[in-house]
Amino acid sequence: MTGHLQRVLLLIGSPRGSQSTSASLGSYLLSEMEKQGAETGVINLYQYMKSDVGRNDLMDAVNQADILVFVSPLYIDCLPAPVIAALEMIRDRRMVAQPPWRQRLIALVNSGFPEPEQNTTALAIYKQFAKEAEFGWAGGLAFAPGAVINGKPLGDAGFVARNARKSLEIAAGALARGGPVPSGAVKLADKPLVPIWMFLLNANRSWKHQVKDPAVWKEMEKRPFRKTN
Numbered sequence: 001m002t003g004h005l006q007r008v009l010l011l012i013g014s015p016r017g018s019q020s021t022s023a024s025l026g027s028y029l030l031s032e033m034e035k036q037g038a039e040t041g042v043i044n045l046y047q048y049m050k051s052d053v054g055r056n057d058l059m060d061a062v063n064q065a066d067i068l069v070f071v072s073p074l075y076i077d078c079l080p081a082p083v084i085a086a087l088e089m090i091r092d093r094r095m096v097a098q099p100p101w102r103q104r105l106i107a108l109v110n111s112g113f114p115e116p117e118q119n120t121t122a123l124a125i126y127k128q129f130a131k132e133a134e135f136g137w138a139g140g141l142a143f144a145p146g147a148v149i150n151g152k153p154l155g156d157a158g159f160v161a162r163n164a165r166k167s168l169e170i171a172a173g174a175l176a177r178g179g180p181v182p183s184g185a186v187k188l189a190d191k192p193l194v195p196i197w198m199f200l201l202n203a204n205r206s207w208k209h210q211v212k213d214p215a216v217w218k219e220m221e222k223r224p225f226r227k228t229n
């Protein structure tokens with residue numbers, strides 16, 4: 001979209017807010033879009049969904065944007081409840097009134113487990129939302145495992161975040177040209193940030209370490225759903 005200053009709104013859907021991996025990924029995309037001349041804004045969905053004033057402000061911000069960037073963690077193969085509530089609210093209000101220009105949406109999801117396909121359902125929810133709320137679907141990116149980034153700014157996250165950075169750079173370029181997220185960006189995002197064997201080694205080590213705490217061990221022994229009779 002040459003000659004038009006794009007307004008990009010980042011909607012962070014993690015309770016960890018600016019400390020989250022969601023924020024790391026979203027902020028990196030935003031800074032790349034700023035390089036392309038975009039004007040940007042950030043909203044913390046958890047915060048804004050708490051009150052009527054917040055929900056109205058959220059809607060005002062959505063109505064001023066050209067591109068919405070939704071970014072959230074994966075929770076139980078799905079999206080966090082306040083994110084779903086926000087999607088439903090935005091859809092319902094847009095059925096009453098919406099800006100006359102075409103608005104587009106891109107979704108980023110990050111998960112704890114290392115397989116990118118864990119995020120398929122969550123991305124499908126965003127795609128369905130785009131359809132129902134009448135946004136142009138610009139595509140989705142799944143980053144796994146987000147825990148490796150753990151809220152660090154992507155620029156400081158070193159080698160492990162190289163594919164994530166590259167993916168977001170490609171996505172930003174495509175969005176600035178008015179196109180959807182190219183498959184090259186999707187493939188780079190899909191690459192595990194660390195090899196799966198390394199992830200499992202570290203994850204197992206960490207679980208075993210946590211279990212050394214007697215309080216945790218006691219919980220481990222509990223079998224609340226086991227029938228006793």
Ligand SMILES: Cc1cc2nc3c(=O)[nH]c(=O)nc-3n(C[C@H](O)[C@H](O)[C@H](O)COP(=O)(O)O)c2cc1C
Binds near residue numbers: 015077078
């Ligand atoms: C309540 C809860 C549920 C989660 N469910 C999943 C899940 O189903 N699959 C998965 O891969 N990771 C799951 N995770 C891990 C998060 O997706 C992961 O830690 C993510 O990087 C957090 O991102 P954030 O920093 O943006 O909040 C879950 C985490 C929490 C707290």
